[in-house]
Amino acid sequence: MLHFELVTPAKLVRSESVHMVVVPGTEGEFGVLEGHAPFMSTIRDGAVQVYRTAGGAPELIEVRGGFAEVGDNGLTVLAEHVEG
Numbered sequence: 677m678l679h680f681e682l683v684t685p686a687k688l689v690r691s692e693s694v695h696m697v698v699v700p701g702t703e704g705e706f707g708v709l710e711g712h713a714p715f716m717s718t719i720r721d722g723a724v725q726v727y728r729t730a731g732g733a734p735e736l737i738e739v740r741g742g743f744a745e746v747g748d749n750g751l752t753v754l755a756e757h758v759e760g
Contacts, residue, residue, distance in 0.1 A: 682755065695727045697751055
């Protein structure tokens, strides 16, 4: 499982283990699974797609701006703003 954290400057929005996350990068969407190589990208306004299980329907979380970092501890998305 992939450890996924979604944070804003104000608070930790999510911290959970999931199957895969698709992030709206400024150069295009990219998917992150467990074991992904270290990577950093800025993100554009759009929906982060969180897949809890393989083949399951994604949960969509609207974000505005920020960046994403994939490291040894999983994926962290630091969004300027999260809708909802």
